[in-house]
Amino acid sequence: xxxxxxxxxxxxxxxxxxxxxxxxxxxxxxxxxxxxxxxxxxxxxxxxxxxxxxxxxxxxxxxxxxxxxxxxxxxxxxxxxxxxxxxxxxxxxxxxxxxxxxxxxxxxxxxxxxxxxxxxxxxxxxxxxxxxxxxxxxxxxxxxxxxxxxxxxxxxxxxxxxxxxxxxxxxxxxxxxxxxxxxxxxxxxxxxxxxxxxxxxxxxx
Numbered sequence: 001x002x003x004x005x006x007x008x009x010x011x012x013x014x015x016x017x018x019x020x021x022x023x024x025x026x027x028x029x030x031x032x033x034x035x036x037x038x039x040x041x042x043x044x045x046x047x048x049x050x051x052x053x054x055x056x057x058x059x060x061x062x063x064x065x066x067x068x069x070x071x072x073x074x075x076x077x078x079x080x081x082x083x084x085x086x087x088x089x090x091x092x093x094x095x096x097x098x099x100x101x102x103x104x105x106x107x108x109x110x111x112x113x114x115x116x117x118x119x120x121x122x123x124x125x126x127x128x129x130x131x132x133x134x135x136x137x138x139x140x141x142x143x144x145x146x147x148x149x150x151x152x153x154x155x156x157x158x159x160x161x162x163x164x165x166x167x168x169x170x171x172x173x174x175x176x177x178x179x180x181x182x183x184x185x186x187x188x189x190x191x192x193x194x195x196x197x198x199x200x201x202x203x204x205x
Contacts, residue, residue, distance in 0.1 A: 001025040004045065004053035006032040007202045008173070010104060011052035013161035014068050015202065019194035020161075021076045027201060066096045069158045081158040092159050095145065095152060099162045103138030107131050108166065111174050135176050142166070143179040150188060164189040 003018060003025055005011035009032060018025045030036045030051055037049040046053045046063050054062040054071070062068050070093070073081035082092050110117055110131025114124040142163060146152055152159045167186040170176035178186065189195050 001057060002028050002055040004028045004030050004042075004051050004055070005202065006030045006036075006051050007204055008169075009051055010065055010100065010162075010165050012168075012198060012202065012204075013065065013158075013165045014052040014054065014072075015198040016161045016164065016192075016194050017069065017072050017079075017081055017158055019197050020081065021072060021079045023076065065100045065162065066093060069096060069162075073158055080155065083153060083157065088153065092153060092157060095159045096162055099138070099142070099159070099166060103135060103142070103166055107133075107135030107138050108169055108174060111135055111176075112169070132174075132176070135170070135174065139166070139170060139176055139178065139182065143182050146181050146185060148181065151185070156192075160185070160189060164195065 001018070001023070003011065003015060005015055005027060006029070015027070030042060032051070036042055037046075037051070043049060045055070045061060048063060050063075052063070052065060052068055054068045056062065062071055069081065073079070077084070083089050108131065110127050112131075114127035114131065117127045118124050142152075146163075151157065152163060163182075163185065167178055167182050167189075170178055171183075171186060
């Protein structure tokens, strides 16, 4: 398998999952900040122009964080990336969708890349403020969902990989305060070998 990723992007969550699985894979660096996602070569792989992209061993392409997560979990059940029961599975997918589609895309993207949402430079601060409000609300909701548990589903799962990249952004890029339980989750994730290896491989350790 090949993972097309960009440093500091949400693809880090998929990278961690691949290391948790322990199957061989290749990393293909895609510099989003340099516009590599807009090159004809990358668009031929993913016309949507974004990461993560997983190229499977048969050459077929999978995109979108939740879809890749589901595929990796179901093809590698021993890794326990998603709960095996229906209720646990739908709750995990519910969390994934909220973290990726709302907290990330509507919140942190506005906060960290306001120019995407505004063609008027004077409006960028308003865009950032809107993004901060969504991100902060999301962090509060996720803190409530985590509660006193070590991981979102109780035991480690793929949803923690998504939560990790959000809390990492909050802590290192966006200056969004983390409640104590999310700060502890971030520290717990940073202590996992898969996370340390992923950050080192991406040059972010």
